[in-house]
Amino acid sequence: MSRSVIVVGGGASGLSAAIAAADKGAYVTLLERLPRVGKKILLTGNGRCNLGNRDTAFSHYHGTLPQAARILSGFDPVRFFRQFGLLTRTDAEGRIYPMSGTAASVLDALRFAAAQRGVRMLCEKQVTAVSPKGNRWQVTAGDDHFTADAVIFAAGGSAAPNCGTDGNLLPMLRKMGYTVTEPKPALCPVLTDPAMVRALKGLRVRAAVSAIRGGKILKTESGEVQFTDQALSGICVFNLSRLAAQHGSSMELSLDLLPDLPADETAALLHELLGLRGDLPAGELLTGLFPKRIGEMLLRKAGGNLNENASEISEDTKKALHTLLHDLRFPVKGAASFSQAQVTAGGIAGQCVGKHLESKLHKGIWFCGELLDLDGDCGGFNLTWCWASGFIAGSMSAES
Numbered sequence: 001m002s003r004s005v006i007v008v009g010g011g012a013s014g015l016s017a018a019i020a021a022a023d024k025g026a027y028v029t030l031l032e033r034l035p036r037v038g039k040k041i042l043l044t045g046n047g048r049c050n051l052g053n054r055d056t057a058f059s060h061y062h063g064t065l066p067q068a069a070r071i072l073s074g075f076d077p078v079r080f081f082r083q084f085g086l087l088t089r090t091d092a093e094g095r096i097y098p099m100s101g102t103a104a105s106v107l108d109a110l111r112f113a114a115a116q117r118g119v120r121m122l123c124e125k126q127v128t129a130v131s132p133k134g135n136r137w138q139v140t141a142g143d144d145h146f147t148a149d150a151v152i153f154a155a156g157g158s159a160a161p162n163c164g165t166d167g168n169l170l171p172m173l174r175k176m177g178y179t180v181t182e183p184k185p186a187l188c189p190v191l192t193d194p195a196m197v198r199a200l201k202g203l204r205v206r207a208a209v210s211a212i213r214g215g216k217i218l219k220t221e222s223g224e225v226q227f228t229d230q231a232l233s234g235i236c237v238f239n240l241s242r243l244a245a246q247h248g249s250s251m252e253l254s255l256d257l258l259p260d261l262p263a264d265e266t267a268a269l270l271h272e273l274l275g276l277r278g279d280l281p282a283g284e285l286l287t288g289l290f291p292k293r294i295g296e297m298l299l300r301k302a303g304g305n306l307n308e309n310a311s312e313i314s315e316d317t318k319k320a321l322h323t324l325l326h327d328l329r330f331p332v333k334g335a336a337s338f339s340q341a342q343v344t345a346g347g348i349a350g351q352c353v354g355k356h357l358e359s360k361l362h363k364g365i366w367f368c369g370e371l372l373d374l375d376g377d378c379g380g381f382n383l384t385w386c387w388a389s390g391f392i393a394g395s396m397s398a399e400s
């Protein structure tokens with residue numbers, strides 16, 4: 001007789017798990033609290049769904065789940081989607097997208113694959129309790145009770161709560177004995193002193209951004225930085241946000257605004273600009289390099305006066321400008337909220353699950369996706385983890 005499997009959560013990892021379990025012959029029921037499955041998938045990659053990355057280095061992942069390295073190393077998102085008739089294309093940076101250019105194709109491919117394999121998908125079923133029943137499990141969703149040989153928890157993290165993900169199952173799982181690494185927002189803007197960024201709102205600048213704590217560089221990321229009225233944003237900042245959530249105001253961000261220019265050539269560049277623009281207002285000195293408001297902010301911060309001519313800038317101001325161009329500091333006031341975050345850092349700790357993501361505490365319970373304490377950098381790494389972990393949890397739960 002085939003095994004029965006209940007999947008809790010119809011997101012990326014839950015759909016992958018349901019398909020994999022059904023492929024192994026299991027009778028699969030997927031319970032989703034929202035009216036439709038896959039709401040978050042539709043939002044990914046600005047609606048284009050960055051579903052994977054050519055770069056497979058495990059260093060793109062963070063958390064307490066070393067067993068994930070093995071699961072990820074045997075997984076190829078391109079091949080995974082090809083089996084459902086969904087082709088992909090890879091951009092110059094190695095990010096993988098559906099060939100159609102739309103996330104809806106990804107969700108449709110998963111929905112069709114699940115339906116073709118006989119997965120029963122029940123929406124508006126919010127799971128509130130799971131308890132043993134003989135050697136099976138009973139899952140409660142409102143007035144409904146379901147029993148199965150195995151239960152896969154794929155309920156996601158706490159990021160983007162408008163997608164049904166708010167950590168609602170964590171209190172129950174804690175009560176069942178699971179260790180939960182405190183969930184924190186990740187891949188989100190980093191909050192700073194609003195007085196420092198308000199005037200720059202809406203501007204973008206290319207920079208190498210370093211997270212600095214106690215005088216030590218923790219991590220550097222390069223790319224486009226965007227300024228909002230109280231935060232720094234952009235993919236490179238997103239990749240530093242889990243550190244901001246962890247270290248809060250003991251951390252600073254440093255922007256190198258001329259990362260490709262060696263520090264010893266900066267003085268020569270400033271000299272050249274002073275020669276070419278000496279008769280212009282000082283605020284115009286850097287407008288050949290940056291948007292005007294950024295040039296003016298740098299000059300003011302360096303002690304310069306916007307009303308004087310560039311040729312009147314003092315030696316002290318020039319020296320300060322030189323420093324600021326390579327090390328413009330912003331105090332950190334933490335990471336933005338879960339509603340602005342793409343993923344969750346934290347979740348069910350790696351020590352609670354085995355190498356195939358089965359529970360070490362309860363036979364017949366499995367975990368996958370963002371609910372586990374593993375989060376990836378921006379660039380398709382998080383979805384890769386969801387497909388891969390769902391696939392392993394689904395296949396193994398159906399076989400055990």
Ligand SMILES: Cc1cc2nc3c(=O)[nH]c(=O)nc-3n(C[C@H](O)[C@H](O)[C@H](O)COP(=O)(O)OP(=O)(O)OC[C@H]3O[C@@H](n4cnc5c(N)ncnc54)[C@H](O)[C@@H]3O)c2cc1C
Pocket residue numbers: 008009010011012013014031032033034037038039040041043044045046049050051052125126127128154155156157159160163164165166168169341342343368369370371379380381382383384386
């Ligand atoms: C705006 C945005 C853009 C993103 N872009 C990308 C990208 O381009 N590439 C990338 O790799 N990653 C991206 N991510 C991250 C990625 O989408 C997530 O890591 C991934 O979707 C998590 O999948 P999951 O299956 O773990 O959980 P989710 O997809 O969050 O699904 C969990 C599901 O469980 C349901 N659920 C929760 N509790 C219950 C319950 N008690 N009972 C029943 N159902 C329940 C929820 O309603 C939800 O449908 C993005 C995230 C956001 C928010």
